[in-house]
Amino acid sequence: xxxxxxxxxxxxxxxxxxxxxxxxxxxxxxxxxxxxxxxxxxxxxxxxxxxxxxxxxxxxxxxxxxxxxxxxxxxxxxxxxxxxxxxxxxxxxxxxxxxxxxxxxxxxxxxxxxxxxxxxxxxxxxxxxxxxxxxxxxxxxxxxxxxxxxxxxxxxxxxxxxxxxxxxxxxxxxxxxxxxxxxxxxxxxxxxxxxxxxxxxxxxxxxxxxxxxxxxxxxxxxxxxxxxxxxxxxxxxxxxxxxxxxxxxxxxxxxxx
Amino acid sequence: xxxxxxxxxxxxxxxxxxxxxxxxxxxxxxxxxxxxxxxxxxxxxxxxxxxxxxxxxxxxxxxxxxxxxxxxxxxxxxxxxxxxxxxxxxxxxxxxxxxxxxxxxxxxxxxxxxxxxxxxxxxxxxxxxxxxxxxxxxxxxxxxxxxxxxxxxxxxxxxxxxxxxxxxxxxxxxxxxxxxxxxxxxxxxxxxxxxxxxxxxxxxxxxxxxxxxxxxxxxxxxxxxxxxxxxxxxxxxxxxxxxxxxxxxxxxxxxxxxxxxxxxxxxxxxxxxxxxxxxxxxxxxxxxxxxxxxxxxxxxxxxxxxxxxxxxxxxxxxxx
Numbered sequence: 001x002x003x004x005x006x007x008x009x010x011x012x013x014x015x016x017x018x019x020x021x022x023x024x025x026x027x028x029x030x031x032x033x034x035x036x037x038x039x040x041x042x043x044x045x046x047x048x049x050x051x052x053x054x055x056x057x058x059x060x061x062x063x064x065x066x067x068x069x070x071x072x073x074x075x076x077x078x079x080x081x082x083x084x085x086x087x088x089x090x091x092x093x094x095x096x097x098x099x100x101x102x103x104x105x106x107x108x109x110x111x112x113x114x115x116x117x118x119x120x121x122x123x124x125x126x127x128x129x130x131x132x133x134x135x136x137x138x139x140x141x142x143x144x145x146x147x148x149x150x151x152x153x154x155x156x157x158x159x160x161x162x163x164x165x166x167x168x169x170x171x172x173x174x175x176x177x178x179x180x181x182x183x184x185x186x187x188x189x190x191x192x193x194x195x196x197x198x199x200x201x202x203x204x205x206x207x208x209x210x211x212x213x214x215x216x217x218x219x220x221x222x223x224x225x226x227x228x229x230x231x232x233x234x235x236x237x238x239x240x241x242x243x244x245x246x247x248x249x250x251x252x253x254x255x256x257x
Numbered sequence: 258x259x260x261x262x263x264x265x266x267x268x269x270x271x272x273x274x275x276x277x278x279x280x281x282x283x284x285x286x287x288x289x290x291x292x293x294x295x296x297x298x299x300x301x302x303x304x305x306x307x308x309x310x311x312x313x314x315x316x317x318x319x320x321x322x323x324x325x326x327x328x329x330x331x332x333x334x335x336x337x338x339x340x341x342x343x344x345x346x347x348x349x350x351x352x353x354x355x356x357x358x359x360x361x362x363x364x365x366x367x368x369x370x371x372x373x374x375x376x377x378x379x380x381x382x383x384x385x386x387x388x389x390x391x392x393x394x395x396x397x398x399x400x401x402x403x404x405x406x407x408x409x410x411x412x413x414x415x416x417x418x419x420x421x422x423x424x425x426x427x428x429x430x431x432x433x434x435x436x437x438x439x440x441x442x443x444x445x446x447x448x449x450x451x452x453x454x455x456x457x458x459x460x461x462x463x464x465x466x467x468x469x470x471x472x473x474x475x476x477x478x479x480x481x482x483x484x485x486x487x488x489x490x491x492x493x494x495x496x497x498x499x500x501x502x503x504x505x506x507x508x509x510x511x512x513x514x515x516x517x518x519x520x521x522x523x524x525x526x527x528x529x530x531x532x533x534x535x536x537x538x539x540x541x542x543x544x545x546x547x548x549x550x551x552x553x554x555x556x557x558x559x560x561x562x563x564x565x566x567x568x569x570x571x572x573x574x575x576x577x
Binding site: 048049151152153154181182183184185186187189190193196197208209210211212214215216218238239248249250252253 | 292293406435436437438439440462463464465502503506507508509510511515520521522523524525526527530531
């Protein structure tokens with residue numbers, strides 16, 4: 001069974017009317033995109049801003065529904081499930097957000113913040129909070145501190161702890177390392193690889209930086225203007241890009257020393 | 258023209274800059290790299306006379322022979338815009354959303370150059386053309402939200418160039434931009450530095466952008482300059498353990514994420530994080546995270562050594 005399958009996803013937004021008598025223009029943010037994610041594997045999504053990457057993440061998290069197409073999570077069509085059923089399924093797929101400074105409540109101890117998904121599931125936290133902290137390389141005692149007491153990299157570890165506390169099968173990381181320094185970025189990427197190896201989770205990893213995506217993904221989806229330009233095993237695409245846009249991204253990322 | 262001698266910026270909790278010396282001549286392109294908290298932005302603040310009041314400053318800063326170390330705010334206002342200008346990281350928040358971008362760029366021209374409205378407008382249109390903004394006349398009347406991120410960054414560059422500065426300080430100018438746009442902005446800054454014979458200080462933690470933009474590089478850690486030299490040489494053959502760590506941590510776009518056995522390849526990292534100022538070692542700031550650390554490192558401050566002025570006990574001993 002494939003962990004996660006997206007089939008022909010299309011998401012359109014209606015833009016503000018430009019003229020009172022004309023129909024509102026439509027923006028197609030994601031246009032007929034399909035992909036699979038297998039357990040223990042990472043799919044990287046790369047593209048510039050406005051290419052539909054984050055819309056894809058919102059569709060995958062069932063924050064909004066596609067106009068066409070479907071998403072199968074372990075063979076459940078997540079957009080066809082009722083609200084109650086979806087809620088029961090949610091612990092199995094969790095999201096890591098971009099900005100570790102704004103995604104934690106500054107007035108709550110981080111231990112409280114990361115237990116939030118468990119309260120939403122109405123299950124007791126118990127030792128799970130301490131366990132999650134240790135899994136992401138922090139100390140159990142850190143649960144009693146406030147977000148301002150941590151550095152950017154540590155906060156992103158906390159955000160990851162919050163995502164894995166429900167023992168998910170799929171993690172969706174939208175620009176999860178983009179706000180971090182190079183050295184901290186490498187630490188967080190390694191942490192995601194460690195978690196994947198020990199927990200066997202699938203990851204949907206979204207970034208505008210092809211070098212970052214290349215270091216962690218097994219398969220790769222290149223997006224531009226909402227369309228999937230290339231999709232396949234990462235090594236094939238990186239060694240032999242067929243599209244000019246992918247080549248330009250490689251050039252932009254490959255111009256390194 | 259800009260000369261900093263033994264500059265130290267001290268706060269109650271510790272030193273944000275520790276006795277750094279720097280010379281910037283017209284047309285120089287200098288890259289400053291290092292992690293957050295390494296003192297890059299404090300260095301820029303020194304050059305712009307924007308050090309917070311809570312800090313005490315030691316050392317000297319001279320601009321074109323004038324000692325500016327303890328200069329008054331009024332004196333600094335004659336320097337800013339005309340001698341030194343700065344562009345910031347976030348093109349979204351650096352522009353007033355309620356003003357047309359042309360008016361924003363015209364403001365320093367009124368204030369510092371005393372031109373009238375029509376002359377200022379002509380000058381702004383010329384600047385827009387120079388920084389590659391298409392159709393300057395219609396862009397002049399637009400509001401920031403009507404422009405893309407790359408266009409906004411170009412407007413900010415035009416704003417910084419408004420009074421023909423001799424030095425342009427770019428603090429993380431490409432970090433918030435897409436990779437393709439970042440390349441174009443980097444190339445634009447290089448082009449402007451060459452065509453105007455303007456010095457460029459390019460602060461970034463993106464090593465590839467620094468490699469593209471600059472001829473010389475200074476690596477900072479904990480308020481120290483740890484390694485300096487020609488950009489291409491330092492980046493191809495880093496000698497200080499911190500520079501080596503920074504370069505190794507950068508992922509490669511050609512990386513194959515699994516090796517032959519199917520296990521994932523981990524990225525090399527620098528252990529730990531930049532400690533807060535009051536927890537920094539008294540000796541070498543990098544002590545505690547360094548693979549080459551020895552007994553004296555945490556307590557004895559290493560002296561700059563060799564042509565790259567490397568501050569590391571282990572490296573300088575190896576070289577002698």
